[in-house]
Amino acid sequence: MIGGMSRWEPNARGRLEQAALELYVERGFEQTTVAEIAERAGLTERTFFRHFADKREVLFAGAGSLREFLVSAVTGAPESAAPIEAVAVALEAAGALLQERRAYSLQRQAVIAANAGLQERELIKLASLASALAEALRQRGVTEPAASLTAEAGIAVFKIAFERWTDGAGQQELPQVIRESLDELKAVTTGK
Protein backbone atom coordinates (compact mmCIF):
# COMPACT_ATOMS: atom_id res chain seq x y z
CA MET A 1 0.00 0.00 0.00
CA ILE A 2 2.79 2.40 0.90
CA GLY A 3 4.47 1.67 -2.43
CA GLY A 4 1.23 2.44 -4.21
CA MET A 5 0.81 5.69 -2.30
CA SER A 6 4.33 6.90 -2.87
CA ARG A 7 3.86 6.95 -6.61
CA TRP A 8 1.52 9.89 -6.14
CA GLU A 9 3.83 12.83 -5.60
CA PRO A 10 2.17 15.84 -3.98
CA ASN A 11 2.48 18.94 -6.20
CA ALA A 12 5.05 17.24 -8.43
CA ARG A 13 4.39 19.71 -11.22
CA GLY A 14 4.98 22.78 -9.05
CA ARG A 15 8.13 21.26 -7.53
CA LEU A 16 9.50 20.48 -11.00
CA GLU A 17 8.76 24.01 -12.22
CA GLN A 18 10.46 25.53 -9.21
CA ALA A 19 13.50 23.25 -9.48
CA ALA A 20 13.83 23.87 -13.23
CA LEU A 21 13.67 27.63 -12.87
CA GLU A 22 16.24 27.62 -10.04
CA LEU A 23 18.64 25.58 -12.16
CA TYR A 24 18.10 27.67 -15.29
CA VAL A 25 18.93 30.79 -13.28
CA GLU A 26 21.96 29.20 -11.57
CA ARG A 27 23.51 27.30 -14.50
CA GLY A 28 21.79 28.56 -17.63
CA PHE A 29 19.05 26.85 -19.62
CA GLU A 30 21.36 24.97 -22.02
CA GLN A 31 23.55 23.61 -19.23
CA THR A 32 20.66 22.12 -17.25
CA THR A 33 19.51 18.52 -17.81
CA VAL A 34 16.14 16.93 -17.07
CA ALA A 35 17.97 14.52 -14.72
CA GLU A 36 19.22 17.46 -12.67
CA ILE A 37 15.76 19.05 -12.54
CA ALA A 38 14.21 15.80 -11.32
CA GLU A 39 16.95 15.33 -8.73
CA ARG A 40 16.56 18.88 -7.40
CA ALA A 41 12.81 18.33 -7.10
CA GLY A 42 13.35 14.96 -5.36
CA LEU A 43 11.48 13.19 -8.17
CA THR A 44 12.32 10.86 -11.04
CA GLU A 45 12.90 11.73 -14.70
CA ARG A 46 9.88 9.57 -15.47
CA THR A 47 7.73 11.84 -13.31
CA PHE A 48 9.19 14.88 -15.13
CA PHE A 49 8.12 13.45 -18.48
CA ARG A 50 4.63 12.74 -17.15
CA HIS A 51 4.25 16.52 -16.74
CA PHE A 52 6.42 18.10 -19.46
CA ALA A 53 7.49 17.08 -22.96
CA ASP A 54 10.96 18.57 -22.47
CA LYS A 55 12.88 21.12 -20.41
CA ARG A 56 11.75 24.02 -22.64
CA GLU A 57 8.11 23.13 -22.06
CA VAL A 58 8.50 23.95 -18.34
CA LEU A 59 8.81 27.63 -19.32
CA PHE A 60 5.89 27.64 -21.76
CA ALA A 61 3.37 25.28 -20.16
CA GLY A 62 1.36 28.30 -18.92
CA ALA A 63 0.87 29.73 -22.43
CA GLY A 64 -2.31 27.74 -23.04
CA SER A 65 -4.02 28.93 -19.86
CA LEU A 66 -2.93 32.53 -20.49
CA ARG A 67 -4.51 32.33 -23.95
CA GLU A 68 -7.74 30.86 -22.57
CA PHE A 69 -7.80 33.49 -19.83
CA LEU A 70 -7.41 36.37 -22.32
CA VAL A 71 -9.99 34.95 -24.73
CA SER A 72 -12.53 34.46 -21.96
CA ALA A 73 -11.94 37.98 -20.61
CA VAL A 74 -12.48 39.49 -24.09
CA THR A 75 -15.57 37.37 -24.61
CA GLY A 76 -16.91 38.38 -21.20
CA ALA A 77 -16.34 42.13 -21.59
CA PRO A 78 -19.53 44.24 -21.64
CA GLU A 79 -21.19 44.35 -25.06
CA SER A 80 -20.84 48.13 -25.03
CA ALA A 81 -17.03 47.99 -24.65
CA ALA A 82 -15.05 49.15 -27.70
CA PRO A 83 -12.72 46.42 -29.07
CA ILE A 84 -9.57 48.07 -27.70
CA GLU A 85 -11.25 48.42 -24.30
CA ALA A 86 -12.22 44.71 -24.24
CA VAL A 87 -8.59 43.84 -25.01
CA ALA A 88 -7.28 46.33 -22.42
CA VAL A 89 -9.47 44.86 -19.68
CA ALA A 90 -8.28 41.34 -20.58
CA LEU A 91 -4.60 42.34 -20.57
CA GLU A 92 -4.91 44.18 -17.26
CA ALA A 93 -6.56 41.14 -15.67
CA ALA A 94 -3.75 38.90 -16.99
CA GLY A 95 -1.28 41.50 -15.71
CA ALA A 96 -2.79 41.23 -12.23
CA LEU A 97 -2.20 37.45 -12.26
CA LEU A 98 1.42 37.94 -13.32
CA GLN A 99 1.83 40.64 -10.68
CA GLU A 100 0.95 38.03 -8.03
CA ARG A 101 3.79 35.86 -9.37
CA ARG A 102 6.25 38.70 -9.82
CA ALA A 103 9.33 36.86 -8.52
CA TYR A 104 8.62 33.88 -10.78
CA SER A 105 7.95 36.15 -13.78
CA LEU A 106 11.22 38.03 -13.29
CA GLN A 107 13.25 34.83 -13.05
CA ARG A 108 11.55 33.33 -16.08
CA GLN A 109 12.16 36.53 -18.06
CA ALA A 110 15.87 36.53 -17.13
CA VAL A 111 16.23 32.93 -18.32
CA ILE A 112 14.50 33.71 -21.63
CA ALA A 113 16.48 36.91 -22.21
CA ALA A 114 19.71 34.89 -21.95
CA ASN A 115 18.80 32.39 -24.71
CA ALA A 116 18.03 33.19 -28.37
CA GLY A 117 16.01 30.01 -28.92
CA LEU A 118 13.79 30.77 -25.91
CA GLN A 119 13.30 34.36 -27.11
CA GLU A 120 12.06 32.99 -30.44
CA ARG A 121 9.69 30.62 -28.66
CA GLU A 122 8.37 33.59 -26.65
CA LEU A 123 7.73 35.56 -29.86
CA ILE A 124 5.75 32.62 -31.22
CA LYS A 125 3.74 32.52 -27.99
CA LEU A 126 2.92 36.24 -28.33
CA ALA A 127 1.88 35.76 -31.98
CA SER A 128 -0.44 32.94 -30.94
CA LEU A 129 -1.95 35.17 -28.23
CA ALA A 130 -2.58 37.87 -30.86
CA SER A 131 -4.32 35.35 -33.15
CA ALA A 132 -6.50 34.14 -30.29
CA LEU A 133 -7.45 37.71 -29.32
CA ALA A 134 -8.33 38.54 -32.94
CA GLU A 135 -10.58 35.48 -33.11
CA ALA A 136 -12.26 36.44 -29.81
CA LEU A 137 -12.90 39.94 -31.23
CA ARG A 138 -14.39 38.51 -34.43
CA GLN A 139 -16.70 36.44 -32.22
CA ARG A 140 -17.84 39.76 -30.74
CA GLY A 141 -18.72 40.93 -34.25
CA VAL A 142 -15.59 43.04 -34.87
CA THR A 143 -14.75 42.99 -38.59
CA GLU A 144 -11.36 42.70 -40.26
CA PRO A 145 -8.87 44.34 -40.35
CA ALA A 146 -10.00 46.03 -37.12
CA ALA A 147 -9.99 42.74 -35.17
CA SER A 148 -6.42 41.79 -36.14
CA LEU A 149 -5.09 45.32 -35.76
CA THR A 150 -6.62 45.69 -32.29
CA ALA A 151 -5.26 42.30 -31.24
CA GLU A 152 -1.76 43.02 -32.57
CA ALA A 153 -1.76 46.46 -30.95
CA GLY A 154 -2.86 44.92 -27.65
CA ILE A 155 -0.08 42.34 -27.73
CA ALA A 156 2.47 45.02 -28.68
CA VAL A 157 1.37 46.99 -25.61
CA PHE A 158 1.57 43.86 -23.45
CA LYS A 159 5.08 43.05 -24.71
CA ILE A 160 6.45 46.55 -24.08
CA ALA A 161 4.66 46.88 -20.74
CA PHE A 162 5.98 43.52 -19.59
CA GLU A 163 9.55 44.56 -20.51
CA ARG A 164 9.16 47.86 -18.64
CA TRP A 165 7.79 46.02 -15.61
CA THR A 166 10.59 43.43 -15.50
CA ASP A 167 13.30 46.03 -16.21
CA GLY A 168 11.89 48.44 -13.64
CA ALA A 169 12.65 48.50 -9.95
CA GLY A 170 9.13 47.29 -9.23
CA GLN A 171 7.65 50.63 -8.25
CA GLN A 172 4.68 50.07 -10.54
CA GLU A 173 2.23 47.22 -10.71
CA LEU A 174 1.93 45.50 -14.09
CA PRO A 175 -1.76 46.35 -14.72
CA GLN A 176 -0.89 50.02 -14.28
CA VAL A 177 2.09 49.77 -16.67
CA ILE A 178 -0.20 48.10 -19.23
CA ARG A 179 -2.77 50.89 -18.94
CA GLU A 180 -0.12 53.59 -19.25
CA SER A 181 1.47 51.87 -22.24
CA LEU A 182 -1.89 51.69 -23.97
CA ASP A 183 -2.43 55.41 -23.35
CA GLU A 184 1.05 56.02 -24.77
CA LEU A 185 0.21 53.92 -27.84
CA LYS A 186 -2.90 56.06 -28.40
CA ALA A 187 -0.75 59.16 -28.17
CA VAL A 188 1.95 57.92 -30.57
CA THR A 189 -0.45 56.53 -33.19
CA THR A 190 -2.29 59.82 -33.35
CA GLY A 191 1.03 61.49 -34.06
CA LYS A 192 1.86 63.14 -30.77
Next chain:
Amino acid sequence: MIGGMSRWEPNARGRLEQAALELYVERGFEQTTVAEIAERAGLTERTFFRHFADKREVLFAGAGSLREFLVSAVTGAPESAAPIEAVAVALEAAGALLQERRAYSLQRQAVIAANAGLQERELIKLASLASALAEALRQRGVTEPAASLTAEAGIAVFKIAFERWTDGAGQQELPQVIRESLDELKAVTTGK
Protein backbone atom coordinates in the same frame (compact mmCIF):
# COMPACT_ATOMS: atom_id res chain seq x y z
CA MET B 1 40.96 31.27 -70.06
CA ILE B 2 37.57 29.89 -71.01
CA GLY B 3 37.72 27.59 -68.00
CA GLY B 4 38.49 30.59 -65.80
CA MET B 5 35.62 32.55 -67.28
CA SER B 6 33.08 29.79 -66.90
CA ARG B 7 33.49 29.74 -63.15
CA TRP B 8 31.87 33.14 -63.06
CA GLU B 9 28.16 32.42 -63.42
CA PRO B 10 26.12 35.41 -64.57
CA ASN B 11 23.41 36.25 -62.01
CA ALA B 12 23.91 32.95 -60.18
CA ARG B 13 22.22 34.32 -57.06
CA GLY B 14 19.07 35.42 -58.90
CA ARG B 15 18.87 32.12 -60.79
CA LEU B 16 19.21 30.15 -57.55
CA GLU B 17 16.49 32.25 -55.87
CA GLN B 18 14.14 31.77 -58.80
CA ALA B 19 14.81 28.02 -59.02
CA ALA B 20 14.38 27.56 -55.26
CA LEU B 21 11.07 29.41 -55.16
CA GLU B 22 9.72 27.44 -58.13
CA LEU B 23 10.60 24.16 -56.46
CA TYR B 24 9.22 25.22 -53.05
CA VAL B 25 5.92 26.10 -54.74
CA GLU B 26 5.83 22.89 -56.84
CA ARG B 27 7.01 20.33 -54.26
CA GLY B 28 6.91 22.06 -50.90
CA PHE B 29 9.83 23.50 -48.95
CA GLU B 30 10.62 20.34 -46.95
CA GLN B 31 10.65 18.11 -50.03
CA THR B 32 13.13 20.25 -51.96
CA THR B 33 16.89 19.61 -51.74
CA VAL B 34 19.78 21.97 -52.43
CA ALA B 35 20.93 19.56 -55.16
CA GLU B 36 17.59 19.99 -56.94
CA ILE B 37 17.72 23.78 -56.64
CA ALA B 38 21.24 23.86 -58.12
CA GLU B 39 20.22 21.52 -60.94
CA ARG B 40 17.14 23.58 -61.81
CA ALA B 41 19.32 26.71 -61.92
CA GLY B 42 21.93 24.94 -64.06
CA LEU B 43 24.56 25.49 -61.37
CA THR B 44 26.47 23.38 -58.86
CA GLU B 45 25.72 22.82 -55.17
CA ARG B 46 29.05 24.46 -54.45
CA THR B 47 27.83 27.62 -56.16
CA PHE B 48 24.62 27.46 -54.10
CA PHE B 49 26.62 27.39 -50.88
CA ARG B 50 28.72 30.33 -52.02
CA HIS B 51 25.52 32.40 -51.96
CA PHE B 52 23.34 30.84 -49.23
CA ALA B 53 24.01 29.03 -45.96
CA ASP B 54 21.07 26.66 -46.52
CA LYS B 55 17.78 26.36 -48.40
CA ARG B 56 15.89 28.37 -45.76
CA GLU B 57 18.28 31.29 -46.18
CA VAL B 58 17.10 31.76 -49.78
CA LEU B 59 13.77 32.99 -48.41
CA PHE B 60 15.27 35.30 -45.78
CA ALA B 61 18.39 36.68 -47.46
CA GLY B 62 16.52 39.94 -48.17
CA ALA B 63 15.73 40.61 -44.50
CA GLY B 64 18.98 42.47 -43.90
CA SER B 65 18.48 44.90 -46.78
CA LEU B 66 14.83 45.46 -45.80
CA ARG B 67 15.98 46.35 -42.28
CA GLU B 68 18.65 48.74 -43.59
CA PHE B 69 16.16 50.29 -45.98
CA LEU B 70 13.60 50.92 -43.20
CA VAL B 71 16.21 52.31 -40.81
CA SER B 72 17.60 54.67 -43.42
CA ALA B 73 14.09 55.86 -44.36
CA VAL B 74 13.26 56.60 -40.71
CA THR B 75 16.59 58.35 -40.22
CA GLY B 76 16.05 60.40 -43.38
CA ALA B 77 12.49 61.50 -42.60
CA PRO B 78 12.07 65.27 -42.07
CA GLU B 79 12.97 66.39 -38.56
CA SER B 80 9.47 67.77 -38.16
CA ALA B 81 7.83 64.37 -38.83
CA ALA B 82 6.12 62.77 -35.83
CA PRO B 83 7.58 59.33 -34.95
CA ILE B 84 4.58 57.43 -36.34
CA GLU B 85 4.79 59.46 -39.55
CA ALA B 86 8.51 58.70 -39.97
CA VAL B 87 7.70 55.00 -39.57
CA ALA B 88 4.70 55.24 -41.94
CA VAL B 89 6.80 56.85 -44.67
CA ALA B 90 9.46 54.12 -44.28
CA LEU B 91 6.89 51.30 -44.43
CA GLU B 92 5.15 52.77 -47.48
CA ALA B 93 8.49 53.09 -49.29
CA ALA B 94 9.30 49.45 -48.45
CA GLY B 95 5.78 48.54 -49.58
CA ALA B 96 6.45 50.18 -52.97
CA LEU B 97 9.54 47.97 -53.41
CA LEU B 98 7.53 44.84 -52.57
CA GLN B 99 4.76 45.99 -54.90
CA GLU B 100 7.28 45.92 -57.77
CA ARG B 101 8.01 42.28 -56.93
CA ARG B 102 4.40 41.31 -56.32
CA ALA B 103 4.55 37.90 -58.06
CA TYR B 104 7.68 36.95 -56.10
CA SER B 105 6.18 38.20 -52.82
CA LEU B 106 2.99 36.18 -53.31
CA GLN B 107 4.89 32.98 -54.08
CA ARG B 108 7.22 33.48 -51.13
CA GLN B 109 4.25 34.13 -48.85
CA ALA B 110 2.49 30.92 -50.04
CA VAL B 111 5.62 28.87 -49.29
CA ILE B 112 5.95 30.38 -45.81
CA ALA B 113 2.24 29.97 -44.99
CA ALA B 114 2.55 26.23 -45.71
CA ASN B 115 5.38 25.61 -43.22
CA ALA B 116 5.28 26.23 -39.45
CA GLY B 117 9.07 26.55 -39.13
CA LEU B 118 9.18 29.21 -41.85
CA GLN B 119 6.31 31.10 -40.22
CA GLU B 120 8.32 31.19 -37.00
CA ARG B 121 11.37 32.46 -38.87
CA GLU B 122 9.19 35.18 -40.42
CA LEU B 123 7.96 36.25 -36.96
CA ILE B 124 11.57 36.54 -35.82
CA LYS B 125 12.33 38.67 -38.87
CA LEU B 126 9.43 41.00 -38.03
CA ALA B 127 10.59 41.29 -34.40
CA SER B 128 14.07 42.21 -35.59
CA LEU B 129 12.59 44.87 -37.89
CA ALA B 130 10.67 46.31 -34.91
CA SER B 131 13.86 46.46 -32.82
CA ALA B 132 15.73 48.20 -35.65
CA LEU B 133 12.91 50.74 -36.11
CA ALA B 134 12.85 51.46 -32.36
CA GLU B 135 16.60 52.08 -32.39
CA ALA B 136 16.26 54.39 -35.42
CA LEU B 137 13.57 56.35 -33.56
CA ARG B 138 15.74 56.65 -30.45
CA GLN B 139 18.47 58.04 -32.72
CA ARG B 140 15.93 60.71 -33.73
CA GLY B 141 15.55 61.59 -30.06
CA VAL B 142 12.31 59.70 -29.40
CA THR B 143 12.22 58.50 -25.79
CA GLU B 144 11.05 55.15 -24.40
CA PRO B 145 8.48 53.67 -24.30
CA ALA B 146 7.26 55.82 -27.23
CA ALA B 147 10.02 54.57 -29.55
CA SER B 148 9.32 50.86 -28.95
CA LEU B 149 5.54 51.29 -29.02
CA THR B 150 5.68 53.23 -32.29
CA ALA B 151 7.99 50.63 -33.84
CA GLU B 152 5.85 47.68 -32.68
CA ALA B 153 2.67 49.41 -33.87
CA GLY B 154 4.31 50.08 -37.24
CA ILE B 155 5.35 46.45 -37.67
CA ALA B 156 1.87 45.27 -36.60
CA VAL B 157 0.40 47.49 -39.34
CA PHE B 158 2.94 46.18 -41.85
CA LYS B 159 2.15 42.54 -40.95
CA ILE B 160 -1.63 42.96 -41.27
CA ALA B 161 -1.34 45.10 -44.42
CA PHE B 162 0.96 42.54 -46.04
CA GLU B 163 -1.53 39.74 -45.27
CA ARG B 164 -4.41 41.77 -46.70
CA TRP B 165 -2.37 42.51 -49.79
CA THR B 166 -1.36 38.90 -50.44
CA ASP B 167 -4.86 37.56 -49.61
CA GLY B 168 -6.54 40.19 -51.78
CA ALA B 169 -7.19 39.97 -55.50
CA GLY B 170 -4.56 42.63 -56.09
CA GLN B 171 -6.92 45.55 -56.56
CA GLN B 172 -4.93 47.66 -54.13
CA GLU B 173 -1.25 48.56 -54.12
CA LEU B 174 0.65 47.67 -50.96
CA PRO B 175 1.62 51.25 -49.96
CA GLN B 176 -2.07 52.18 -50.05
CA VAL B 177 -3.03 49.14 -47.92
CA ILE B 178 -0.32 50.12 -45.42
CA ARG B 179 -1.65 53.69 -45.20
CA GLU B 180 -5.23 52.51 -44.76
CA SER B 181 -4.22 49.97 -42.12
CA LEU B 182 -2.41 52.68 -40.18
CA ASP B 183 -5.50 54.88 -40.31
CA GLU B 184 -7.53 51.91 -39.09
CA LEU B 185 -5.06 51.37 -36.23
CA LYS B 186 -5.49 55.00 -35.20
CA ALA B 187 -9.26 54.51 -35.23
CA VAL B 188 -9.22 51.29 -33.19
CA THR B 189 -6.71 52.49 -30.58
CA THR B 190 -8.78 55.58 -29.91
CA GLY B 191 -11.75 53.30 -29.26
CA LYS B 192 -13.80 53.68 -32.42
